[in-house]
Amino acid sequence: MKCHGYLPADLDALCIQATIEANKSGRGMDQLVPKDFLEAMKTIRVSALRQSTSVQKIDPVYWSDIGGLENVKVDFHKHNDNRYGPPGTGKTLLAKAVATESEANFMAVSIPDLIKGEVGESEKAISKIFRMANRCSPCIVFLDELEAIFGARESSGGLGKQLISQLLLELDDCVKGVVILAATNHPEAIDSSILRPGKCCRLDRLVYVPPPTFEERIMILEILKQSTKFSENIDLRTVSNLTNNFTGADMKALVRKAGLLALKANRTQIEAQDFFTASSEVQPSVNQFGLLRYEQFR
Structure with a gap:
């Protein structure tokens, strides 16, 4: 099996x-x-x-490695999805967890891999990726930054329109056992035909991946604490209070900065003062206005 x-x-x-x-x-x-x-x-x-450089042997990522996002995890058990949300909220990490937990092969499609100089070669590249996925099923095909070349037809050039048409053909011809996951920071920019309900592999379900809540930030700190030495005196709730609007990637950057401050002070573990200093230097990657944009689309 x-x-x-x-x-x-x-x-x-x-x-x-x-x-x-x-x-x-x-x-x-x-x-x-x-x-x-x-x-x-x-x-x-x-x-x-x-035969494909796009098929990766990824390091295992389990649901327990992802702090919070419980509702999002449940949604991933049910559908092919196009997930969207601010940068750094864990969209790619979730895709890898789906592949690990389902024991499926993982094919991450890089946008540069699809852009070819010769006429017709880009369409062939898309066809090759899905042909490989069908052969290696069960397989997770992950399309990151979907809006980069699959934006609205009205604003796409001739190549963009051809790629959208080819993608739709491949999505409709997917065999059972191939799951298509896509991620985007700009859901409003994706061509509506890709998101329209259709055959089994159309990306007709959108899942919003929000920044972590207060409690979820504590869970992320608990996970990061397993690989970084924290002082026993550190109150994670206090640290979480310093990180309003932080994404998971921002939390990781905060811990990294706090660790560097501890090293500069010749200490072997992070103290509370390191987090206070680091929080003044590490800012959230998305402000409240950016979060409102995603909420409005939702």
Whole structure:
């Protein structure tokens, strides 16, 4: 069930690597256990995926690694989605978590990969991506910054219109097991035909990914605390009070800045004073007016 897209040669390589894992643990090749295969899978990249640079072997991201956004997580269990919201709120992280939790392959489509100089090559690039996704299903196809080349037809040039038409064809021809996720900071700029209800893979459901609430910022700090040493005297609720309108990325930047201040003071852990100083230097990436724009679209 975990060998999505594996060819016979890939299964052969998997068994060989599992044997190596068993030997490392002091067991012979006649004493393989499930753990050996799971460890071997971390080093195997199947043949079909090697043909595309867009298919990534991502580091595991679990729901528990994402602070807050509980309502958004529930929505992702149900539909193909176009998620939107301010930069740094965790849209890409959520896409990776979907791939990890569903044990699916993950294909992140880079916008530059779709822009080709020769006539017709951009359309072929889109077709190749979806053909690869169908072959490697179950697969998550993640289109980041969707508005960059799939904006409204009225404002798109000839190439933009052709790419939109090709994307619609591919979305309607997706096989079962291919999930399309897209992210954008400007939902109002995306061509309406992509968002219109249609066949199974149209992006007909929008999910707003908001900046974290007060309680969610505390949850983010708890997660960041696992990889950065905080003083036991730090009250996370106090720190959260300093971070109104901060996104998840802003919270990470705050902790990084506080850590640098602690290092400059020759301390091995972050103190409360570091957070107070850092909060005066790290500002939220989106102000209240920007947040209102997203709320109005919602």
